Amino acid sequence: MIILGIESSCDETGIGIVNDQKEILANRLISQQDEHKLYGGVVPEVAARAHLDHIDTLLEGAMQDAGITFSDLDGVAATCGPGLIGGVMIGMMTGKAIAASQNIPFLAINHLEAHALTPRLTDDITFPFLLLLISGMNTQILLVEDVGKYTCLGQTLDDAIGECFDKTGRLMQLGYPGGPMIQKLALQCEDITAARKKYPLPIPMKGRKNMDFSFSGLKTAVRTHVQNDSNLDKVALCASFQATIIDILDNRLSYALQHLQSVRPTNMPKSLVISGGVAANTPIRTHLETLSKQNGLDFFAPPLHLCSDNGVMIAWTGIERLKRGYIDSLDFAARPRWPLDPTVTKGKKQI
Ligand code: KG4
Numbered sequence: 459m460i461i462l463g464i465e466s467s468c469d470e471t472g473i474g475i476v477n478d479q480k481e482i483l484a485n486r487l488i489s490q491q492d493e494h495k496l497y498g499g500v501v502p503e504v505a506a507r508a509h510l511d512h513i514d515t516l517l518e519g520a521m522q523d524a525g526i527t528f529s530d531l532d533g534v535a536a537t538c539g540p541g542l543i544g545g546v547m548i549g550m551m552t553g554k555a556i557a558a559s560q561n562i563p564f565l566a567i568n569h570l571e572a573h574a575l576t577p578r579l580t581d582d583i584t585f586p587f588l589l590l591l592i593s594g595m596n597t598q599i600l601l602v603e604d605v606g607k608y609t610c611l612g613q614t615l616d617d618a619i620g621e622c623f624d625k626t627g628r629l630m631q632l633g634y635p636g637g638p639m640i641q642k643l644a645l646q647c648e649d650i651t652a653a654r655k656k657y658p659l660p661i662p663m664k665g666r667k668n669m670d671f672s673f674s675g676l677k678t679a680v681r682t683h684v685q686n687d688s689n690l691d692k693v694a695l696c697a698s699f700q701a702t703i704i705d706i707l708d709n710r711l712s713y714a715l716q717h718l719q720s721v722r723p724t725n726m727p728k729s730l731v732i733s734g735g736v737a738a739n740t741p742i743r744t745h746l747e748t749l750s751k752q753n754g755l756d757f758f759a760p761p762l763h764l765c766s767d768n769g770v771m772i773a774w775t776g777i778e779r780l781k782r783g784y785i786d787s788l789d790f791a792a793r794p795r796w797p798l799d800p801t802v803t804k805g806k807k808q809i
Contacts, residue, residue, distance in 0.1 A: 459477060459478040459532045459533075459777060459780065459781070460475065460476075460477045460478075460483070460524075460526065460530055460531055460532050461475070461476055461477075461531065461532060461533045461534070461535055461565070461773045461774075461776040461777050461780065462474070462475050462520070462531050462533075462534050462535070462553075462556065462769075462773060462776075463475070463476065463534075463535045463536070463567070463572075463769045463770060463771070463772030463773025463774070463775070463776055464513075464534070464535070464536040464537065464549040464550075464552055464553045464769055464772060465536075465537050465549060465569070465572075465767050465768060465769045465771070465772045466509040466513065466536075466537060466541075466545045466546060466548050466549030466550075467537045467539070467540070467541025467542065467545055467546050467549070467569045467767065468500060468505065468541055468542060468545065468594065468595070468767055469489065469490040469491065469493075469494055469500045469505050469508075469767075470487060470488070470489050470490070470766065470767040470768065471487070471488045471490070471508070471509045471512045471513055471516055471549075472485075472486065472487045472488075472516070472767060472768040472769030472770070472772070473485075473486045473487075473513075473516045473517050473519075473520040473769040474486075474520070474768060474769030474770030474771070474772060474773040474774075475520055475521075475523075475524040475526070475769075475773060476579070476770055476773040476774050476776075476777060477777075478777050478781065480579055480580075482579075482770055483523065483524035483525075483526070484519075484520035484521070484523035484524040485520075485523075485763075485768060485769065485770045486516040486517075486519045486520040486523065486769065487516075487768050487769065488508075488512045488516060490504070490505060490508045491634065491635065493505075493508055494634060495633060495634050498628050498634055499624065499628075499634060500542070502542040502543075502544055502545070503544065505542055505544065505545050506542070506544030506545045506547075506548060509544075509545045509548040509549065510548050513548060513549065513552055516769075517552070520769070528556060528559070528560050529560065531556070531560060531562055532562060532563070532780065533557070533562050533563040533564070533565055533776055533780050533785075534553045534554075534556045534557040534560075534562065534563075534564055534565065534776070535553065535564075535565035535567045535772050535773055535775060535776025535779075536549045536550045536552065536553030536554070536564075536565070536566065536567060536772065537549055537550070537567050537568075537569045537572070537772055538550050538566040538567060538568070538786075538790055538791075538792050538793060538796075539568065539569065539792055539793030539794060539795070539796040540568070540569060540570065540595075540793060540794060540795050540796040540797075541569055541595075541794070542794075543792055543794045546792045546793075546794070547792050550566070550790075550792050554788050557788065558788060563780060563785040563786075564785070564786055564787075564788055564790070565775075565776040565779050565780060565784070565785065565786055566786035566790040567772050567775050567776060567779075568775075568796050568798060569767075569772075569796075570591060570596060570598075570796070570797075570798045571605075571606075571608075571775055571798060572771040572772050572774070572775040573591055573593060573596075573733040573734050573771065574589050574591060574600065574602055574608065574731075574733065574798065575605065575771070575774060575775050575778050576733055576760045576764055576770075576771040576774060576775075577731045577733055577758045577759065577760050578774075578778070579760075579764075579770070579771070579774040580758075580760050580761060580764065581758045583729055583731060583756075583758055584728065584729075585602060585603050585604050585607075586601060586602060586603045586725065586727045586728075587602050587727045587728065587729045587730070587731050587758075588600075588601060588602075588711075588714065588715070588718070588727040588729070588730050588731070588755070589601075589602050589608075589731050589732075589733065590707065590711060590730065590731070590732045590733075590737075590746070591732075591733055591734050592619045592620065592707075592732060592733075592734045592735075592736035592737055592742075593618065593619075593620050593733075593734030593735045593736060593766075594618060594620035594621060594624065594635070594734075594735050594736075595618050595620070595621070596613075596614075596618050596734065597613060597614040597618045597619040597620075597671050597673070598610055598611075598612065598613040598614075598798070599611045599612045599613070599669050599710065599711065599714050600798060600799065601718070601727065602727075602731075605778045605779060605782055605784075606779075606782075606784070608798040608799045609799055610797070610798065610799035610801075610802040611669040611714050611717070611718075612668060612669025612670040612671065612710060612714065613670060613671065613802070614670070614671040614672065614673060615670055615671065615672045616672050616673060616674040617673040617674050617677060618673070619671070619673060619703065619736050620635075620637060620734070620735050620736050621673070622673035622676060622677050622703075623635070623636045623637035623640055623703075623736065624636040624637065625677050626640060626677060626680045626699055627639055627640055629677075629680055629681050629684045630680075630684060630690070630692050630695065630696070632692070635735075637735065637736060637738075637739065638738070640696045640699060640700060641696075641700065641739050641740065641741070643692055643693050643696035643697075644693070644696040644697040644699070644700040644701075644741070645741075646693045647693050647694060647696070647697030650697050650698075650701055652694070653691075653693075653694035653695070653697040653698045653701075654697075654698045654701055654702075656691065656694050656698070657683050657691075657694055657695045657698040657699075658698070659676055659679050659680065659683075659698055659699060659702040660675050660676060660679055660702075661702060661705050661706055661709065662674075662675045662676055662706065663706070663709070663710065664705075664706075664709050665709070666713075667713070668713070669710055669713055669714045669717065670710075671706065671710060673706075676699075676702060676703075676706075680695065680699060683695055700739075700741060700742075703742070704741060704742055704745045707742065707745075707746065708745065708746075708749055711730070711746070711749060712749070715753050715755075727755065728755065728756060729750070729755050729756040729757065729758055730746060730749070730750040730753075730755045730756075730757050730758075731757075731758045731759070732746055732758075732759045733759070733760055733765065734765065734766075735765055735766040735767070736765075737759050737760065737765045738762045738765040738766065743759050746759075
């Protein structure tokens with residue numbers, strides 16, 4: 459089975475081609491970061507136009523890389539949400555056009571589901587697993603019991619974690635996106651304890667008996683330090699910020715494991731999986747691997763190049779869904795919002 463995947467929900471245009479033997483036949487990607495840098499964040503209209511400019515060339519290149527023609531495809535998968543709707547529509551319509559012309563199945567992919575299932579492409583992970591989805595637009599803890607079966611245990615009540623990295627980066631004038639730059643500067647810090655003492659930051663939601671997140675207070679505390687210190691030590695502030703983020707993730711996940719142990723002790727997840735752009739952060743990966751081991755769980759994170767948005771993750775999700783017979787109609791409408799767990803509304807959930 460060979461599936462073509464199209465990603466265009468934010469600021470990356472990606473085309474991936476994957477087979478059901480877990481081989482990546484093509485992975486073409488263009489990031490629009492340079493175009494959005496000027497504005498300090500993603501501008502939806504600029505993003506949509508850039509997707510349109512690049513998608514044909516990427517498609518052609520991906521087909522050449524894979525050494526196949528459209529007639530070799532068993533299906534086309536495209537992100538149909540959630541995301542910036544102009545960009546989503548460009549990828550979705552491209553996917554529908556190929557599916558219609560070849561008379562092959564069209565798979566409308568939830569971008570979040572693609573982040574959730576990518577680790578199953580690169581590792582043999584069985585259900586159920588606990589998923590920490592940490593990206594530019596999402597922060598959620600999910601129990602994944604099968605393809606299409608997701609229970610949201612907790613999510614952010616305000617900013618997403620990647621957004622918090624990016625806004626913090628902007629406050630310190632580190633450029634866009636802030637995440638990789640903050641990690642780089644934090645790694646230069648020789649004394650994290652001293653850095654945290656110099657720039658103390660709050661750990662929102664710490665000790666709360668739920669699995670939700672909040673990042674807006676953390677961002678405000680960073681702003682206060684930036685405004686009050688005319689001789690700002692960016693290395694120390696980045697180190698303090700990153701260590702605080704790790705504490706937040708540790709606190710929320712520890713409570714999630716405690717909660718699951720009390721409500722389903724005989725059917726505990728066997729592994730902790732992290733995915734999304736922020737899962738590229740090495741100190742976060744290292745810390746969560748240790749936390750997993752302490753709790754008797756296996757730990758999985760996709761390779762760095764598959765953490766942020768790409769077409770491969772969409773193609774792989776297409777394979778997972780087509781194998782189960784989930785095919786979508788060509789009149790599927792693009793969705794700006796599309797929660798993985800439809801029973802959840804912001805701030806109100808629990809198993
Ligand atoms: O998954 P992604 O490409 O976007 C969404 O689908 O939302 O994630 C992008 C986010 C950005 O906020 C970026 O700053 C963050 O991932 N990011 C990182 C790192 N690399 C990317 N955050 C922290 N540390 C990193 N190394």
